[in-house]
Amino acid sequence: MTKKAVQDYYPDDIAVCYGCGKLNEHGHRIKSYWEGEEAVCRFQPKPYHTAFPGYVYGGLIASLIDCHGTGTAACAKALEQGKTLGSGNLQRFVTASLHVDYLAPTPIGKTLELRGRVKESKGRKMIISVSLTVEGKETARGELVTLQMPEDFLTKNK
């Protein structure tokens, strides 16, 4: 496990994502770590992140899969290019599409574990699969099509 998380290598000027930006003090500030062939994120929902009494809100699950998925892509791309984490800022990835299958209700009060893997990597596009488990039981599965953020993304969309 790396000491710093994937998100710690995002450039500061765009590290404001509510899900994973280290500089968003209101947000979830998820942390993803590279382990072997995949990225792992452990997250403890707040007691009020409920869907129904006792279960985690599906929107939070989608959000975690999204942010952990783009984090997985950013890290995997750097490693694919022979870089090491810590050799500079990571290239950010944005989500083109997100699909989540809710397999079973996710109990609240326990740590969620998300594991992201590269399913396909082609040019600026990466398809990432993410599995969410609670105490070893898979309760949701996601897939994202992510694109490496164009260098002019922020200026072009202003």
Add this chain to the structure above:
Amino acid sequence: MTKKAVQDYYPDDIAVCYGCGKLNEHGHRIKSYWEGEEAVCRFQPKPYHTAFPGYVYGGLIASLIDCHGTGTAACAKALEQGKTLGSGNLQRFVTASLHVDYLAPTPIGKTLELRGRVKESKGRKMIISVSLTVEGKETARGELVTLQMPEDFLTKNK
């Protein structure tokens, strides 16, 4: 437009969803209203619901599409059965799968408008499509497979 929102007709004992529960004081408390053939939800993101500076967090977009989609299903099912809103609590729907296509960055600081429609209704299953626009421009599109919540959902999953 109905005076009360779809979510105001959810039974109190399960109205704790972070996205749409009227009794979750930390949550988004979205409100969906039936208009003609569709349900409409207008939502103002907080300034900190950012993805990148100036743009709305994709996880929030997925969350809104999810909750507005299940609200659309609950309302549409009641109307399909010849009921009127206000004749009793609505049957809740849960999400089996959620798909979101992010078509363009969604600017922050403006009101998001989500419109949900029934794509398919068969027994306890409803497929709902949701379009998200900002000032008339569609920036995201979603589709949910939703299932009417079994009566023993909460007790069975305890």
